[in-house]
Amino acid sequence: MKLAEFDAWMTLEVARVERALEAWVPVDAPAGLGQAMRYGVLDGGKRVRPLLVLAASQAVHGLPGAALRAACAVELIHAYSLIHDDMPCMDNDVLRRGKPAVHVQFGEAQAMLAGDAIQALAFDVLTPNGGDGEPGSDSQAVPPVLQARLCGLLARAAGHSGMAGGQAIDLASIGLPLGENALRDMHHRKTGALLQASVLMGAACGAASPAQWAALADYGDAIGLAFQVVDDILDVTHSSVTLGKTAGKDIDNHKPTYVTVLGLDAARRHANDLRDKAQAALARSELPDAARLSLLADKVVERDN
Amino acid sequence: MKLAEFDAWMTLEVARVERALEAWVPVDAPAGLGQAMRYGVLDGGKRVRPLLVLAASQAVHGLPGAALRAACAVELIHAYSLIHDDMPCMDNDVLRRGKPAVHVQFGEAQAMLAGDAIQALAFDVLTPNGGDGEPGSDSQAVPPVLQARLCGLLARAAGHSGMAGGQAIDLASIGLPLGENALRDMHHRKTGALLQASVLMGAACGAASPAQWAALADYGDAIGLAFQVVDDILDVTHSSVTLGKTAGKDIDNHKPTYVTVLGLDAARRHANDLRDKAQAALARSELPDAARLSLLADKVVERDN
Numbered sequence: 001m002k003l004a005e006f007d008a009w010m011t012l013e014v015a016r017v018e019r020a021l022e023a024w025v026p027v028d029a030p031a032g033l034g035q036a037m038r039y040g041v042l043d044g045g046k047r048v049r050p051l052l053v054l055a056a057s058q059a060v061h062g063l064p065g066a067a068l069r070a071a072c073a074v075e076l077i078h079a080y081s082l083i084h085d086d087m088p089c090m091d092n093d094v095l096r097r098g099k100p101a102v103h104v105q106f107g108e109a110q111a112m113l114a115g116d117a118i119q120a121l122a123f124d125v126l127t128p129n130g131g132d133g134e135p136g137s138d139s140q141a142v143p144p145v146l147q148a149r150l151c152g153l154l155a156r157a158a159g160h161s162g163m164a165g166g167q168a169i170d171l172a173s174i175g176l177p178l179g180e181n182a183l184r185d186m187h188h189r190k191t192g193a194l195l196q197a198s199v200l201m202g203a204a205c206g207a208a209s210p211a212q213w214a215a216l217a218d219y220g221d222a223i224g225l226a227f228q229v230v231d232d233i234l235d236v237t238h239s240s241v242t243l244g245k246t247a248g249k250d251i252d253n254h255k256p257t258y259v260t261v262l263g264l265d266a267a268r269r270h271a272n273d274l275r276d277k278a279q280a281a282l283a284r285s286e287l288p289d290a291a292r293l294s295l296l297a298d299k300v301v302e303r304d305n
Numbered sequence: 306m307k308l309a310e311f312d313a314w315m316t317l318e319v320a321r322v323e324r325a326l327e328a329w330v331p332v333d334a335p336a337g338l339g340q341a342m343r344y345g346v347l348d349g350g351k352r353v354r355p356l357l358v359l360a361a362s363q364a365v366h367g368l369p370g371a372a373l374r375a376a377c378a379v380e381l382i383h384a385y386s387l388i389h390d391d392m393p394c395m396d397n398d399v400l401r402r403g404k405p406a407v408h409v410q411f412g413e414a415q416a417m418l419a420g421d422a423i424q425a426l427a428f429d430v431l432t433p434n435g436g437d438g439e440p441g442s443d444s445q446a447v448p449p450v451l452q453a454r455l456c457g458l459l460a461r462a463a464g465h466s467g468m469a470g471g472q473a474i475d476l477a478s479i480g481l482p483l484g485e486n487a488l489r490d491m492h493h494r495k496t497g498a499l500l501q502a503s504v505l506m507g508a509a510c511g512a513a514s515p516a517q518w519a520a521l522a523d524y525g526d527a528i529g530l531a532f533q534v535v536d537d538i539l540d541v542t543h544s545s546v547t548l549g550k551t552a553g554k555d556i557d558n559h560k561p562t563y564v565t566v567l568g569l570d571a572a573r574r575h576a577n578d579l580r581d582k583a584q585a586a587l588a589r590s591e592l593p594d595a596a597r598l599s600l601l602a603d604k605v606v607e608r609d610n
Contacts, residue, residue, distance in 0.1 A: 123459070
């Protein structure tokens with residue numbers, strides 16, 4: 001696949017995801033909750049996770065309607081985690097995606113509720129007609145068996161053994177001299193779990209053999225970690241304006257990062273090693289349509305915001 | 306059904322729910338997160354929602370394993386909402402279920418994360434083996450189609466059109482002269498949605514006809530509202546010690562309640578009317594095994610904590 005074709009694909013898919021989120025994040029939720037939810041979700045972010053879902057689904061010829069729902073659900077979980085993460089009792093950050101953080105714009109209580117409602121919305125989006133109305137009601141483009149698998153993958157990636165667990169380690173590690181293993185464990189959960197789940201949820205939308213599933217899990221694992229290593233690098237090498245969030249904040253918050261633990265050069269080498277690992281896993285999968293996943297791995301490592 | 310038999314049933318089922326929650330809420334979540342989650346979920350609460358799930362399931366001869374998971378999932382959503390609700394940016398309450406609130410015991414950041422992780426755990430519990438591992442993996446006692454329906458019902462009850470939406474109205478209504486209709490809309494969402502979902506999730510575990518489903522929805526609707534009316538009454542008539550939470554706080558917080566809007570006597574009459582409505586809906590359902598649901602409706606109205 002040519003790079004121009006890949007870029008066009010990305011532009012198209014991001015636009016599809018934006019339209020779907022626009023439709024699914026409510027305008028009519030009561031008492032300003034809808035505005036806070038939309039502010040926190042729409043019009044921002046690189047949409048890396050949705051792209052991983054969609055690329056993985058296309059690699060296994062997955063159901064497009066299901067993949068779009070999975071892509072949005074993963075992004076909703078990511079968006080809610082940023083809203084809660086920015087709150088005063090957590091990272092106390094005021095800038096996100098180039099705008100004031102949700103708690104700055106709408107107050108802490110509304111930010112907490114918006115995050116809570118967005119997490120619920122992720123599972124709502126994954127279960128079209130799944131629970132409403134009478135038994136046996138139609139379930140649109142997503143077979144109920146797939147709805148259940150997607151909910152399960154997402155719940156486990158978001159919860160205590162995934163993202164929320166990683167954030168607990170993150171909180172507890174402030175000011176501590178974390179080693180590389182402990183740092184990897186933290187990021188495996190905090191960032192890696194949801195990125196890996198993105199790949200697997202995409203794969204679940206189609207027919208992956210057990211070997212292909214395992215290879216895609218390895219791919220997701222490697223780029224999940226690579227993403228965080230690069231995040232740590234960008235935090236020290238780039239400005240707040242480029243990042244759209246407060247730069248240098250990990251160091252200001254005395255948080256261990258790949259840069260503080262390994263040094264900048266070794267962190268860069270580590271990111272490249274992880275990219276190679278991801279590419280090797282893709283090759284092992286022998287999926288014919290894995291070009292987009294391969295180019296996304298490059299993108300994750302080479303991005304500058 | 307005799308009252309003694311009903312009491313024995315409740316004791317037995319609550320013990321089953323406690324054991325299941327004990328097993329499913331993690332001990333091994335990292336960095337103190339597991340302790341905060343367990344503190345917020347275990348060993349407390351009346352478990353009204355689980356009992357509604359189990360009674361509704363038994364009324365339609367539902368799958369017991371599925372009903373137990375649904376019962377715990379609903380209780381997890383309820384528990385997470387209490388943790389977040391008690392935080393300083395929301396109701397700022399320090400006492401819950403007779404103990405210091407989670408944020409008092411573990412700090413605000415851990416309380417927020419614990420709530421977030423408990424919400425994810427609810428969907429995790431509903432999808433046993435649903436997402437992990439290879440395609441087509443076994444799904445224990447819960448057919449995937451049912452997993453999807455339960456996730457959908459729960460997500461919509463917990464989210465912006467249900468519980469979270471009701472809390473947004475609650476926040477916005479502080480100090481405002483809410484009329485009875487606006488108050489009903491708030492409680493329909495804030496408390497009613499999850500209580501109604503409890504009944505419907507139980508019903509989804511078995512075979513309910515469309516007419517029975519509609520009747521159970523009406524039953525759930527009526528007791529959902531009755532529960533809140535009684536809560537408002539208890540808030541002014543009972544002490545913090547009896548309630549296990551701070552009494553009189555709605556009035557202290559200048560929140561509109563059924564007592565402030567209707568007066569105490571009219572609120573009591575309203576609760577009894579709603580109970581009658583619930584009983585009429587049950588009669589309409591023509592379910593042969595609805596005795597437990599009927600006695601639970603009495604319990605909801607006659608409780609003193």
